[in-house]
Amino acid sequence: xxxxxxxxxxxTESSLDFMNSxxxxxTYGALVTQxxxxxxxxxxxxxxLDKILFAHALPVFPLGYNIGVRLIEDFLARSSVxxxxxxxxxxxxxxxxxxxxxxxxxxxxxxxSPAGDEFSLILESxxxxxxxxxxxNHSTLVYSNLLCGVLRGALEMVQMAVDVKxxxxxxxxxxxxxxxxxFIKRIEENLPAGxx
Amino acid sequence: MADxxxxxxxxxxxxxxxxxxxxxxxxxxxxxxxxxxxxxxxxFRVGQGLIERFTKDSPSFKDDLDIMKFICKDFWxxxxxxxxxxxxxxHQGTYVLQDNKFSLLTQLSSGKxxxxxxxxxxxxxxxxxxxxxxxxxxxxxxTAEVSPMPS
Numbered sequence: 001x002x003x004x005x006x007x008x009x010x011x012t013e014s015s016l017d018f019m020n021s022x023x024x025x026x027t028y029g030a031l032v033t034q035x036x037x038x039x040x041x042x043x044x045x046x047x048x049l050d051k052i053l054f055a056h057a058l059p060v061f062p063l064g065y066n067i068g069v070r071l072i073e074d075f076l077a078r079s080s081v082x083x084x085x086x087x088x089x090x091x092x093x094x095x096x097x098x099x100x101x102x103x104x105x106x107x108x109x110x111x112x113s114p115a116g117d118e119f120s121l122i123l124e125s126x127x128x129x130x131x132x133x134x135x136x137n138h139s140t141l142v143y144s145n146l147l148c149g150v151l152r153g154a155l156e157m158v159q160m161a162v163d164v165k166x167x168x169x170x171x172x173x174x175x176x177x178x179x180x181x182x183f184i185k186r187i188e189e190n191l192p193a194g195x196x
Numbered sequence: 197m198a199d200x201x202x203x204x205x206x207x208x209x210x211x212x213x214x215x216x217x218x219x220x221x222x223x224x225x226x227x228x229x230x231x232x233x234x235x236x237x238x239x240f241r242v243g244q245g246l247i248e249r250f251t252k253d254s255p256s257f258k259d260d261l262d263i264m265k266f267i268c269k270d271f272w273x274x275x276x277x278x279x280x281x282x283x284x285x286x287h288q289g290t291y292v293l294q295d296n297k298f299s300l301l302t303q304l305s306s307g308k309x310x311x312x313x314x315x316x317x318x319x320x321x322x323x324x325x326x327x328x329x330x331x332x333x334x335x336x337x338x339t340a341e342v343s344p345m346p347s
Contacts, residue, residue, distance in 0.1 A: 031206070034214075034234065067206060
């Protein structure tokens with residue numbers, strides 16, 4: 001698929017942390033390769049990585065989403081961040097705390113919509129795509145689509161329905177990677193009566 | 197950085213996806229062996245890549261035992277955040293690595309009924325080890341066993 005056995009090394013200092021993040025990066029690469037083998041086209045792979053919420057859709061196996069719904073618990077336990085007051089605060093927490101904690105990068109938060117319900121995360125570098133090149137026949141593959149699913153799943157668990165997608169992708173020729181996040185609505189907590 | 201958690205979640209999702217995928221295709225003749233070998237194969241490629249990174253600056257190994265010790269210490273620490281607890285060999289090509297608290301299994305409840313599920317969660321790691329050893333020049337078969345801890 002991509003340059004599987006020829007890894008294009010980037011110079012970095014070696015450290016325990018760095019080496020361990022490669023395990024995640026390389027595992028993710030192996031997973032995307034497997035998905036490309038399993039499914040006929042990139043569109044399908046993109047869906048598998050994220051999740052489609054349409055009721056009529058074929059059963060899709062929501063990888064990113066599933067990770068997100070679990071990751072949020074881990075995040076809340078580790079970071080002891082309180083409830084965010086508004087979407088702006090949410091954006092800051094995602095960029096400065098969550099991304100830093102799990103991927104070691106701090107994207108910048110920009111391009112707020114006038115209504116304050118939409119913003120962009122700009123990633124100067126994307127650890128998921130270390131060692132990766134997209135071959136020509138996979139130019140529509142949104143390689144890092146897992147991230148969209150993770151963000152959606154995690155925020156859904158804290159009662160926020162959001163739409164997340166890639167606006168720019170360094171793997172497909174853009175200078176930076178840009179994730180666009182849009183607040184859809186607040187999800188009402190459906191707790192059965194009698195629960196706290 | 198909590199990226200080991202990220203890997204653990206990704207691993208769980210991968211295992212679950214591979215199995216659901218096989219089930220949904222309705223290919224009942226393809227049993228869990230295919231799933232296990234798909235996971236093992238993924239681990240193999242990643243293991244090869246990882247070991248290249250880990251050893252590119254180190255001198256070559258003296259012998260097989262040296263390689264195994266590297267796997268038990270540096271490799272295991274980098275991948276699973278701890279060393280192997282026990283290494284045994286019969287000096288005839290068989291090595292047994294024992295990890296008393298394998299990070300990818302700690303999330304499964306301990307209890308006999310879950311032991312059957314354990315191989316799913318070990319396939320990728322077996323592939324990692326086999327891939328690493330293969331790039332170091334050792335052709336081998338890697339199998340894993342889980343035994344319940346004495347209560």
